[in-house]
Amino acid sequence: MLRLGLLARAVVGVVWVVAGCLKLPDPTENVRAVRAYRLLPEAVVPTMGHLLPIIEVVVGACLLLGLLTRLMAVISAVLLVSFIVGISWAWARGLEIECGCFGGGGPAAGASDKYPWEIARDAGLLLLAALAARRPSTPFALDNRLYSRTVPEAVR
C-alpha cells in the first residue's frame, strides 16, 4: 500500500509539473484559454490565467517531494474536479475549444471530440489524487524527515 501511495503522488505530481511548465512561457495565452470557457467573470479571468500555472507547478513539485502530501493531494483533487466541471460545461454548451490543459487553448474545429477522453484522464488523475490523500505516508517523502511521529508505529 505504501508503494501505491508513492506511485499515486508521483504520477499526479509529474502531470502537474509538466502541465504547469508548458503554460508558463506565454501568460496571455493562459488568460485567453481561461476566457474561452466563458465560465468565470472577466474580472477574475486574468488572475486565474496567471495563477493557475504557478499553482500547478508548486503542487506538482510538493507531491514529487512528498511535502505536505495529504494537503497537496486534496488541492489536486479540488483542481481536477473543477477542470472536469469546466470541460463538461464547455461540452454541454457546445463550445469547441481546446481544454488548454497543457498550454494552448481556444477554439479548434472538432475539439469537442476530445472532451470524453479529457474528462476520463482527469477522472483517473482524481482517483490517484484521492488515493494519495488517503495514503499520504509514503517512502522517499520529505514529510518523513520534517515530521515527528505522534502515533505509535503499531497503531498506524
Add this chain to the structure above:
Amino acid sequence: MAATRSGPTERTRTSERAATIRRQHAREEARRRNLWVTLGVLAVLGIVVTAGFLVQVSRDTTGQASTPPAGAVATYGVPLGKDTAPVTVTIYEDFMCPVCGDLEAATRAWLPRYAAQGKVRVIYRPVAFLNRMSNGTEYSTRAANAYAVVLDEAGPDAAATFHDLLFEHQPRENTTGLSSDHLVDLAVQAGAAESVARAGIERRTYEQWVVNGTDDASRHGGVTGTPTVAVDGKRLPALIPVELARRLRESVDSALRG
C-alpha cells in the same frame, strides 16, 4: 510492615504512570513541533506562489498604452479596399497559423479583386495567439509588428502586399519563423524604406499594439482562435479553410445582392 509488602507493585505502578505522562508530553511536544513545521512550509509555499504569480503578471503587458500605426482602422485593424465599399469583411489572423495560410490561399483568387472593385472592404486583425509555436522567437508578434511597421511607413497598399508575402513565405509551426532580416527584405519588397522598416522591425515598435489588439480580439470580439471571419460584423462558423472560403464568398455575394 505494610509499606514493604506493597512496595514493589506500588513503585511499578508509579513508574508506569510516570512513563505514560512522559510519553504524553513527548507526543504533545511532537504535535506542537509538527504544527510549526506545517505553518513554516505553508509560509514558504505562499511566498513562492505569490512571487511566481507576480512574475507572470509582470510578463503580461496587456493593456499598457500603445500607439497604433498610421492608417490603422478602428485602432487594431489594417484595411484593404475603399471605406465606401458596401460590405465589410473582418479577418482575425495569426501569421503563424497554417489554417490562416490555407484560408488566404483559398480566397486569393477573388477577395483582393472584390476589394479592388470597391465591393468589399477587408479589415485584417493581426493577432498573436501562437507565439508558443516559434521556438521562443515569438514569430506571431514579430510578424504582426512588421505588418504594422509597413502600414505606418508605406501605407495600406504596401501593407496588403506585405501581408500576402508573409503568407506566401509562411513558416511551419514549431520553427523559428522568418528572421528579422527576412522580414525587412519582404517589407522592402512591399515598398517600405529599408532603414525605417529595419528600425521598426528590430525594435518591435508596435509590439504593444499587437498585444493590445490580441487582447481586444479575445476580450471584446470573443475571438480566441484563428482564423475568425465576420461579414458585416456577423461571425462565420469555424469550418475547414476551403469551406470557410466558400461560405465567405456566399455571404459576401448575398450581402451585395441584399
